């Protein structure tokens with residue numbers, strides 16, 4: 219192809235694991251901007267790309283042309299583009315994958331950005347005598363509203379009239395009082411002013427008020443620092459958040475709220491909506507249909523949504539007038555993405571707030587050691603809430619030595635007595651066990667066979683309700699037969715227990731009382747979690763059994779007894795984060811007890827009643843225990859003191875994976891840097907998963923700059939090693955799982 223003279227070149231990122239950008243030619247009459255999507259050809263296919271740079275001097279003489287410019291104006295604005303560039307280089311992840319990750323699924327696929335529909339009064343509508351529609355109050359309200367606002371969008375109207383607002387709209391359109399206008403979102407001017415009011419359910423306590431005053435003062439300092447609000451469970455952090463947000467909304471700015479789990483959105487959403495009756499509040503998470511996600515994304519981008527409440531990836535939500543970011547339960551492990559683009563959502567939010575020059579507030583009852591260390595270094599401002607408002611008091615936590623007690627499915631006889639007593643007093647009980655299924659081991663009594671995942675070489679968990687064994691590492695499942703596959707014996711038996719077994723045992727012990735199991739299996743059907751929570755919220759005496767799904771955020775006023783069944787495993791884990799996580803989990807679970815007027819009691823079953831970590835947690839509380847754990851990490855230079863990255867390699871073929879990482883290991887060892895330490899190559903703790911053999915190489919350094927400098931070498935070396943037989947590798951910066 220001979221190159222026509224007056225063409226320009228643009229540099230495009232595509233959604234592939236590719237550490238380079240592609241140049242394309244572009245006609246002079248199109249006006250590409252960074253952040254706009256294009257259609258380009260790659261090999262034999264046409265794919266979507268995102269323009270990263272324009273007016274490029276390409277080193278290639280002949281370039282393929284752009285096939286189509288999808289967006290007239292950027293779907294990723296300049297500020298967000300800056301953040302994504304930064305995170306691509308911080309996490310050593312290909313820019314294309316990072317950029318696409320930040321878009322809703324529909325837009326990744328190349329669909330055009332939907333037009334924004336605006337409801338306007340027609341001239342007949344404008345001239346309609348006042349109160350003409352008084353027999354149809356909803357229609358009157360809608361008409362008045364669009365006139366007053368000079369046009370309203372779907373988000374506004376849904377907020378005004380509730381979920382069935384489209385019926386009202388239909389009536390008004392039929393009467394030709396209102397018409398819908400479609401507007402290119404990029405041509406929208408700033409959203410019209412709307413009414414703002416607050417409806418606080420309580421007066422803040424003195425302690426909360428103090429916090430609020432302090433936060434406000436810090437938000438107005440010239441040098442903004444993130445604020446960590448460390449408030450015990452039930453101390454009214456959410457109430458403080460709402461008061462902090464109010465002035466931001468009043469100034470017509472938007473607020474981004476990040477939470478760890480979808481399950482928490484409904485209750486938070488309703489609390490926010492109750493507090494800010496006129497504001498547009500919506501949520502963004504993986505449970506939404508693609509179209510819904512695009513709608514909320516666009517609403518945030520065009521400024522019609524005031525508050526976006528979302529899980530991890532919502533950190534990339536575009537905001538027209540960003541005012542503040544809030545991260546609730548900031549310690550939660552789910553802020554770290556574990557697949558694909560491996561980023562830490564909390565850190566990303568902090569970086570984003572910093573870039574935007576807006577305040578950021580982190581809240582938790584059990585802050586992460588990372589955040590506490592940042593407090594120690596005076597990078598964060600630190601605030602405490604030490605009391606629960608009103609009559610509620612923090613529960614008493616006691617260790618129960620189970621070494622000499624009779625156990626039934628892991629529940630001690632003393633625990634059973636306590637359960638009985640709390641139920642008799644018309645209260646609710648919750649048992650916590652972080653293992654779903656019936657039992658972790660299914661085995662043959664005659665020959666010793668046990669169910670093992672053929673894809674991971676790890677034991678499979680028996681799920682009685684489904685009649686299956688399921689691998690909790692890769693999801694592989696098999697029907698359970700009545701006889702042993704090796705010796706045909708019928709003496710199959712289980713060992714250990716999961717939530718299903720506990721449910722069964724409690725049903726026999728307490729046949730009169732509803733036993734409600736809440737875990738991933740029992741809540742997979744849409745709406746089933748809500749049904750179960752409703753039963754709990756009815757206040758009837760019930761026994762709740764749950765995994766970590768239950769630990770977060772829920773408020774059950776009638777719950778007075780919490781039993782924690784399995785702390786022992788974590789006490790001796792190899793993972794240096796195990797103690798931190800255990801301390802957080804224990805206090806979060808414990809925090810569900812005694813939220814109403816009656817005092818709560820928490821029992822921790824353990825065979826290690828003298829374990830220093832448990833003793834410290836119970837007698838000295840979270841802050842002191844966290845400080846001790848931090849001091850231990852200082853001795854070893856573990857994060858958050860030092861920093862780490864993990865190179866993970868896997869392949870279906872053991873030898874190929876091994877060869878690849880050995881080559882890498884040898885090349886890296888030859889670099890001989892004193893500032894970083896290499897550990898490995900070695901098999902990953904889960905050495906085979908989903909049929910793939912896994913190896914890893916851990917890189918640690920005292921200084922972030924040294925680690926990142928070294929990772930540049932890693933990237934350039936690893937990119938040159940020939941990948942045979944589908945070897946995959948990834949660099950995981952600040953890994954949390956090994």
Ligand code: ADP
Pocket residue numbers: 420421422423426449450451452453454455456457458607608773
């Ligand atoms: P957290 O977010 O710290 O777990 P919440 O904000 O959910 O705490 O508050 C716990 C409970 O206390 C809620 O039921 C809430 O309505 C109530 N509460 C919070 N602040 C006050 C207050 N100032 N006065 C009375 N009740 C309050």
Ligand code: ZN
Pocket residue numbers: 662663664665666667702703704705706707
């Ligand atoms: Zn057998």
Ligand code: ZN
Pocket residue numbers: 671672673674675689690691692693694907908
């Ligand atoms: Zn498996």
